[in-house]
Amino acid sequence: MRPILMKGHERPLTFLKYNRDGDLLFSCAKDHTPTVWFADNGERLGTYRGHNGAVWTCDVSRDSTRLITGSADQTVKLWNVQKGTQLYTFNFGSPARSVEFAIGDKLAVITTDPFMELTSAIHVKRIAGDPTEQTEESVLVIKGPQGRINRAVWGPLNRTIISAGEDAVIRIWDSETGKLLKESDKESGHKKTITSLTKAADGSHFLSGSLDKSAKLWDTRTLTLIKTYGTERPVNAVAMSPLLDHVVLGGGQDASAVTTTDHRAGKFEAKFYDKILQEEIGGVKGHFGPINALAFNPDGKSFSSGGEDGYVRLHHFDPDYFNIKI
Amino acid sequence: MVTGATQNPTPPTKLRWGELDEDDGEDLDFLLPPKQVIGPDENGIKKVIEYKFNDEGNKVKITTTTRVRKLANARLSKQAVERRSWPKFGDAVREDVGSRLTMVSTEEILLERPRAPGSKAEEQKAAGDPLAQLGKGGAVLMVCRTCGKKGDHWTSRCPYKDLALPAESFVDKPAVPETATAAAGSGKNTYVPPGMRAGADRSGTDMRRRNDENSVRVTNLSEDTREADLHELFRPFGAVSRVYVAIDQKTGMSRGFGFVNFVNKDDAQRAINKLNGYGYDNLILRVEWATPRTN
Numbered sequence: 001m002r003p004i005l006m007k008g009h010e011r012p013l014t015f016l017k018y019n020r021d022g023d024l025l026f027s028c029a030k031d032h033t034p035t036v037w038f039a040d041n042g043e044r045l046g047t048y049r050g051h052n053g054a055v056w057t058c059d060v061s062r063d064s065t066r067l068i069t070g071s072a073d074q075t076v077k078l079w080n081v082q083k084g085t086q087l088y089t090f091n092f093g094s095p096a097r098s099v100e101f102a103i104g105d106k107l108a109v110i111t112t113d114p115f116m117e118l119t120s121a122i123h124v125k126r127i128a129g130d131p132t133e134q135t136e137e138s139v140l141v142i143k144g145p146q147g148r149i150n151r152a153v154w155g156p157l158n159r160t161i162i163s164a165g166e167d168a169v170i171r172i173w174d175s176e177t178g179k180l181l182k183e184s185d186k187e188s189g190h191k192k193t194i195t196s197l198t199k200a201a202d203g204s205h206f207l208s209g210s211l212d213k214s215a216k217l218w219d220t221r222t223l224t225l226i227k228t229y230g231t232e233r234p235v236n237a238v239a240m241s242p243l244l245d246h247v248v249l250g251g252g253q254d255a256s257a258v259t260t261t262d263h264r265a266g267k268f269e270a271k272f273y274d275k276i277l278q279e280e281i282g283g284v285k286g287h288f289g290p291i292n293a294l295a296f297n298p299d300g301k302s303f304s305s306g307g308e309d310g311y312v313r314l315h316h317f318d319p320d321y322f323n324i325k326i
Numbered sequence: 327m328v329t330g331a332t333q334n335p336t337p338p339t340k341l342r343w344g345e346l347d348e349d350d351g352e353d354l355d356f357l358l359p360p361k362q363v364i365g366p367d368e369n370g371i372k373k374v375i376e377y378k379f380n381d382e383g384n385k386v387k388i389t390t391t392t393r394v395r396k397l398a399n400a401r402l403s404k405q406a407v408e409r410r411s412w413p414k415f416g417d418a419v420r421e422d423v424g425s426r427l428t429m430v431s432t433e434e435i436l437l438e439r440p441r442a443p444g445s446k447a448e449e450q451k452a453a454g455d456p457l458a459q460l461g462k463g464g465a466v467l468m469v470c471r472t473c474g475k476k477g478d479h480w481t482s483r484c485p486y487k488d489l490a491l492p493a494e495s496f497v498d499k500p501a502v503p504e505t506a507t508a509a510a511g512s513g514k515n516t517y518v519p520p521g522m523r524a525g526a527d528r529s530g531t532d533m534r535r536r537n538d539e540n541s542v543r544v545t546n547l548s549e550d551t552r553e554a555d556l557h558e559l560f561r562p563f564g565a566v567s568r569v570y571v572a573i574d575q576k577t578g579m580s581r582g583f584g585f586v587n588f589v590n591k592d593d594a595q596r597a598i599n600k601l602n603g604y605g606y607d608n609l610i611l612r613v614e615w616a617t618p619r620t621n
Contacts, residue, residue: 003431008417023406033417038410042428045409047416064405084415272437282437313431321437 001321003286004042004314008035013306015057016295019064024081025295025304026067027312030054034069036081039297039304042314046084050077057098061105066127068108070096076110078131087131093118098151101127102158107139109161109175111149120149122163124175142178145171151197153206155220162220164194164208172223182223189225190216195235201242201298209235215249217275229273237293243300244322245275250291250305270294270305281324286313358385369393481603520590540588541616542597547571548607549579559606560586564593585616 009029017026025039032051037044053073060067067079072095078087094115101108114120124140147166161173170184192212199206209215211234217227233251240247250270269283289308296303302316358377366372374390553569560566571584588594602613
């Protein structure tokens with residue numbers, strides 16, 4: 001396949017997100033300006049100007065009208081996707097690390113980093129249909145985990161919130177009361193910071209990637225460990241194909257690769273694994289730096305990866321990708 | 327009285343050749359075989375074979391081969407189609423055509439199948455994989471000796487065939503199929519013991535002699551090539567029992583040639599087929615049997 005290279009960001013990429021229809025790709029980077037691209041040919045549509053710090057995360061509403069972004073400048077902003085205008089700004093006491101709209105787009109879960117005296121926290125905010133009615137108030141604030149919470153997502157039917165972070169423990173919280181419902185088992189769970197989390201298309205299981213060079217597949221209801229995928233590199237980003245049973249891991253520094261005789265640059269790769277057999281299917285090389293973000297198009301026929309090198313690489317699969325057999 | 331131009335009575339459907347004008351060549355079309363269209367196959371390749379008369383009145387066959395390639399299916403929802411026509415905003419407003427933010431990669435990137443370290447000679451299925459990978463791996467190992475271009479095609483399929491051929495013509499490469507042919511005939515998924523595989527020698531020659539009969543000579547190596555490099559290069563084709571690189575004791579540099587002994591002869595044959603002409607560290611390798619060999 002011939003990947004499409006998009007160099008719109010001057011700084012490393014942090015997050016990638018497709019909209020529900022799969023025709024728009026939103027990219028966040030450390031350069032303060034989230035960008036939206038057309039997902040078929042990589043043409044840039046526009047940028048959202050307004051943040052004063054690295055943008056760590058974003059999410060788009062189901063009808064692709066609202067974008068929510070979280071940034072290191074301690075704000076979370078709501079944007080009009082089409083015009084690029086700001087609709088609302090939530091202010092926090094510390095950088096915002098992860099945002100996600102709930103099903104129905106009426107609520108959003110936001111995590112904030114520990115900063116000075118503040119511990120890390122998970123906030124749930126109500127999102128009004130009309131931006132002029134938007135208020136700052138939180139529906140729920142959950143405190144508790146030590147260390148940074150790198151990702152928090154909604155569970156099925158918005159009943160639970162799943163969080164994962166630096167303490168390597170995955171927690172499931174009740175989204176109405178804020179009570180801790182489940183914690184991942186320390187023995188079988190990750191040993192180092194969990195960097196990323198992605199849900200399956202039907203929400204029944206999710207994948208977490210960690211700096212301990214592995215990714216683990218968990219059941220959403222019971223938080224039992226289903227599968228583990230091992231790599232040689234710390235995992236920065238994970239993605240699951242909505243079409244086939246594949247998981248993709250994107251990773252970081254590969255110290256052992258420094259001394260190989262492979263003279264080609266661009267050797268940081270996104271590794272594909274069979275979800276069920278846990279075996280590596282292959283890798284897609286090309287990035288000049290560690291891969292920080294991965295996202296699959298909801299139709300499963302293309303995926304994109306964002307790297308430390310500032311490039312977004314958009315890959316449309318060849319027909320023989322769909323015929324791969326181990 | 328019969329005049330000059332003979333007019334033979336002909337059946338009414340046929341044109342009488344005497345009535346045809348000089349430049350009425352088109353009317354002779356009935357003499358030509360009909361146009362053939364070989365519809366698009368699974369690669370999207372369509373062939374149209376037409377027959378015509380050229381200017382000198384010779385019958386010519388014109389074959390037009392076209393490939394229709396759909397880059398991506400554009401099945402967009404109504405809203406998506408509408409979003410396509412949104413005006414640009416933010417930094418994209420003043421997007422000049424020259425700014426090449428979005429480019430298609432010049433390199434063909436493939437989902438590279440992993441090479442499992444360890445036994446390659448054991449699993450026939452696994453042996454299929456490196457071949458398939460190399461066969462598919464155009465970016466890595468397909469080298470054309472005529473145009474010297476890596477990645478697209480083998481020499482026999484070079485579109486620049488009429489350019490000057492290289493001075494030395496190496497041992498005739500049999501037409502290399504681009505898919506794995508290593509299957510023992512028992513299917514790729516079943517294990518086939520070494521003694522039962524195609525090309526396995528059952529005459530009970532001992533290990534040492536077998537290996538020396540599978541010796542492959544590699545010439546035109548670069549001066550800093552060492553055993554480990556050759557081992558790594560030949561490893562995907564099968565188990566390598568011994569590598570040797572001739573080194574000049576005084577300077578410590580390779581003398582430009584070496585030997586690789588495979589455990590299996592057909593691994594060696596495949597290595598020769600694939601790596602002969604392969605560009606390695608700026609030189610084109612020459613890979614052949616160490617002693618003249620016929621199958």
